[in-house]
Amino acid sequence: MRKSEQPSIDYAEYLQLDQLLNSQHCESSKYGGPAHDEMLFIITHQSYELWFKQILHELHSIHSLFSEQPLLEKNLALISSRLRRIIKIQWVINQQFSILETMTPLDFLEFRDYLIPASGFQSLQFREIERRLGLRNSSGNCPYGRFSETDQQFLKNIETEASLFDYLDKWLARMPFLEFENFSFWQSYQQAVRQMLDSDLQIIRHNPSLTPNEIQQQTQALETTRNKFDCLFDKNLYQHYQKNGEIRLSYQATLSALFIQLYQDEPILQLPFKVINQLMDIDAQLSQWRTKHALMVERMVGSKIGTGGSSGHSYLKSTIESKRIYSDLFNLSTFLIPRSKLPQLPEPLIKQLGFCL
Amino acid sequence: MRKSEQPSIDYAEYLQLDQLLNSQHCESSKYGGPAHDEMLFIITHQSYELWFKQILHELHSIHSLFSEQPLLEKNLALISSRLRRIIKIQWVINQQFSILETMTPLDFLEFRDYLIPASGFQSLQFREIERRLGLRNSSGNCPYGRFSETDQQFLKNIETEASLFDYLDKWLARMPFLEFENFSFWQSYQQAVRQMLDSDLQIIRHNPSLTPNEIQQQTQALETTRNKFDCLFDKNLYQHYQKNGEIRLSYQATLSALFIQLYQDEPILQLPFKVINQLMDIDAQLSQWRTKHALMVERMVGSKIGTGGSSGHSYLKSTIESKRIYSDLFNLSTFLIPRSKLPQLPEPLIKQLGFCL
Amino acid sequence: MRKSEQPSIDYAEYLQLDQLLNSQHCESSKYGGPAHDEMLFIITHQSYELWFKQILHELHSIHSLFSEQPLLEKNLALISSRLRRIIKIQWVINQQFSILETMTPLDFLEFRDYLIPASGFQSLQFREIERRLGLRNSSGNCPYGRFSETDQQFLKNIETEASLFDYLDKWLARMPFLEFENFSFWQSYQQAVRQMLDSDLQIIRHNPSLTPNEIQQQTQALETTRNKFDCLFDKNLYQHYQKNGEIRLSYQATLSALFIQLYQDEPILQLPFKVINQLMDIDAQLSQWRTKHALMVERMVGSKIGTGGSSGHSYLKSTIESKRIYSDLFNLSTFLIPRSKLPQLPEPLIKQLGFCL
């Protein structure tokens, strides 16, 4: 099956091993004696950078697939398989910390000072990944301080482009199915929720085994739940929270995402459901990356000033939660109702959600 | 080699499989139809509980080995190998979340209401592990609310007993070596640190390539570092922070732990160094358990009220950082100095730190 | 949302912790002193058995879903999500070996003799899983020797029932699409393969950069490839290998599986493609389980007679390869051809393979 007309290629040349394996230059070798563990430090970070390049390769392709309209089923499958690859890469690089942790803080100290101010982790590609996934630069704080002018400009430009979050939002917002002939998902769902809550209230009130105190408590808890739903049902309220920055996904996209969650078993919704879950996985893995990184920095340098002059692990820890990108998707679970209470979809719609067999 | 006099035993009987494999009773089977995924929910939690029992088995043994005086080298090795086992178990049960995550929130909803108020995670053994490791109940909040009177009493009793943290503190505090004939580790170390800081200051001041502004910045950073060391050198200041609750390890134990970190290469200190690292590993794995658990709860129930009536994942997240047990050990890295600047130990002491070969 | 009419349930009761956590009885405690590590041995195996129960729970459900005709898309998705869960469980229990390996062979020796003849691994559930997945008892050897009469009968009965392999075969065999109006996948594919091989031959023969010797070699290699395809194209030959036991999947099923592989991008084939891959994953994980188990036994007992009287790890190793269940699926890759050479499907068929949008 070999294409004999092409010149045969060489493994080492193909992988550019000459270049690759000669890119490790220990600073410690220049000053005094070489520190054995600096090689590990370099190679670990180079391996991260290689994988970051691969993640960006997948993200570029995902962006481009998402930008085509209409989004073909075939392409959504491709998107999903590439998201899956990103998740696998993230998992492996999260495990990679265990290698770097075989270096003790004292060993790190042997070459740490030579690296100043090259932070332990000042990766342009990592910042690009965050932005391409949809992380927004929170106002005020300027995390690009350590990058060159050119790099800062590069990152700022990316922020003006559509992110994966934006593509997701648009794709969800234009999803059909929510209105079908006489059926309105949104109306039926609201009705179902209200019936459920009313019925729950009746059960609480007429439960002979509850004390008056317990009845009051449970009634209050039910009221809290009702309020949460209200903020979904009331578009104005929703948009108020959106302006506040507490919610990011557009109203229409949220409705679609909820529809997908609730009818996840329908054939045509399985892939969209999977994609939504994969985005949460990516977010979760990114959180873990940050947690592990912060923990490692804490272990290595204590509360000392970080190698890049950052205030070290306490800064890192404080940023982990605020850097969640897809928290709106996690929040959707708040609004699920049991399958038994779900509005029945009209038969012709179900057919459309299935294959044409 | 078989001990033929004993009755031969049966695999299934030995492992009590009859009992073990008949301990899964789905609540959903009692009400309406059985929910397929409830079995997974039960078995995942049962597997956790089995492993918790094993962790407690190791912890009991470690406590008992630590309580003997003097602590024999042989026993310290045993302690270390059992800590290692705990870490391996923690790693595996942290991975176990990936199994439970194959259940979607909608699938969970099929049986979630049947479990009220049995929280998704109300494990007495887990609380016991935390206390045996040394977690202290922060004042005010009462995390035992959902446990029975007996269980609450059981947990309170454990808090009156010595924890692994206490054993560690005592063992470190009574470690010899810090004073040896005319050599005082503490004095020599302070001197070395001061020399290092003074020398750094000279370098900054006389660096022609720095702007006055940069000189000022770096001088300030150095001052911050000096202040951190001061809080270690000044016993009163140290004890002030201890009373505040910012530091927990006793002064003497901190000194020993630092000595171990700095002279980690000496044969007799290698095992103590390893044990200190293992305790940090255990702490780190516990943090990860909590992070993963919080994330899973968020995914499952959104911001709805948790199955046990707890306020769900936001409560969980807020507690993760405050539940660190061995943060004092992590902080030690703040006070490391490069090997080249370390006070030279006197020859006879080095001999004592080695084997008698 | 709480169903207040039902009695509230208790975490420990729900999980039957009393029963679960009192099922560990160390034999070593009966004879002489208790061996600390026997607890680990018991709990590790109990954890395995819990997860085996879960795997069987999923397998039963998968069998039942597969047995319905026609197999609804919705149910295939359910099958796939349950296969995925099995794979996750397998991955975790494969990692679990790292826990047991914290026990040294000398520690094992402290209680090993008490377990005779309860083999280190004589799990009825494991054998059931193998059979339900489709492992056939190779003629002659009787691996059930150590089981009780009842258990042997139980396993033999399972072998008379349809296995997952059988369900897969039937499902694939009845898959439509291979013939569509004037289009015959099988004919078009054979033609495409032959064209490709002929073209490769021309390229080799007329390549000026090849020596006569190289031309001969490459021509031979091409002939080998052609022969492999022939054994697929010639139904009689195929069935000859099937009788030999070298192939197990029916001819019709193989054709469908190949079709799925080749047109894996078509929407309706994505899920079938995934299911096929998952079955290979399960097989691969099972192989790894056996490899890891054999290695652990070797480490624990050397070449001594195994605790269950088996001849130990060399027996284990010899069986790993022969226990592959889905090797026919792995072999399909032999017959893939590049997308560019694939016969073009007729437009109406493509439509049928997509959604009705």
Next chain:
Amino acid sequence: MRKSEQPSIDYAEYLQLDQLLNSQHCESSKYGGPAHDEMLFIITHQSYELWFKQILHELHSIHSLFSEQPLLEKNLALISSRLRRIIKIQWVINQQFSILETMTPLDFLEFRDYLIPASGFQSLQFREIERRLGLRNSSGNCPYGRFSETDQQFLKNIETEASLFDYLDKWLARMPFLEFENFSFWQSYQQAVRQMLDSDLQIIRHNPSLTPNEIQQQTQALETTRNKFDCLFDKNLYQHYQKNGEIRLSYQATLSALFIQLYQDEPILQLPFKVINQLMDIDAQLSQWRTKHALMVERMVGSKIGTGGSSGHSYLKSTIESKRIYSDLFNLSTFLIPRSKLPQLPEPLIKQLGFCL
């Protein structure tokens, strides 16, 4: 603490990212269209090569530490910590297969033919690692066929140098302790084994619950065990097996390794015991690497001729077992006897095996 006199360095420059991230050149881009997954293929292999470089970095250092005489305790600790790092790296790169497996065989086919004859895995560094660890080139087969003359010569030269296996053997062989004043470990151990076997025989013969048939079986099993010990006790027999190639470790080294295994609890033997276990871990991880690689190749190309012209996965599978390096260490477990039957070491020797406290 910053060394201000040195020029500040840049993260991207330090890691040579320019060079590193421009080393991915897809062949598929040259011919027809670029295949999206070729990037993954390149980066995965480049990541492997980076980690191989790190493993070699550790191995060089370990060789050098081992070659110093006497081997200082401090250096043995260093050796052990670097072996541990190798194991962690191996674990991570074994997990890395899961990333590459997100590429389907059909996707691979999009660029596979362009790589001929650059085998999927023709890594010079990997061969070097194998040789440095101690893998011997089995006679006859010439696995270097695909390497250039220079590379073949390079590998052959390595084979003439001492491998880690050789260092281990020498280090073990010169270990003291086996003879101490009037105490001879070897004599005492043989005596203990014989007593144990004799006692077992008495128990079998006089066990009233055994049938004559069972007595015969168990007596035979005991005889087999005795024969195995004989091959250890009889130096001539041992050396006969050594010449055969069934055993590789020298007689004296085997005795020391056994002594270490049996008295693993003594302080001074803990580190040697750990090193022995780590070598087995490395061997085991290497086996897993090969198993996973063979499985992946099988999945990708079926039984087709491999990309490098090798006969593919069946060749790979057949070599896995024969490539074990430290099987002699695994076999030691065969000769362990319970702690209760171990010859008591003389008090002064025990003292020597501990610290001088």
